[in-house]
Amino acid sequence: MKEIRIDEIKDEWFRKRFNYLECCLSPENLYCDGEVSEAYAMASYNRIMNEWHELEMKLGCKVVA
Numbered sequence: 767m768k769e770i771r772i773d774e775i776k777d778e779w780f781r782k783r784f785n786y787l788e789c790c791l792s793p794e795n796l797y798c799d800g801e802v803s804e805a806y807a808m809a810s811y812n813r814i815m816n817e818w819h820e821l822e823m824k825l826g827c828k829v830v831a
Contacts, residue, residue: 768827780825787821788831790814 772788775781789795791814796807822829 767822769830770827771830775825775829777825780821783821784818784829787814787818 772781772784775784791811796810798807802810818829
């Protein structure tokens, strides 16, 4: 599968969604500045990555930040 960077995505909706998901993956956001448990953060991470992989399948390429 071909690799592209987020800023190379031509479709605006996909580009914005990947940018949003990338922001969600920051430690500050995953852990809500230390307010949530490790289990909650990992569940959030898994949910975000599942969506990321689904979007990659629809786009037909691997997206890297």
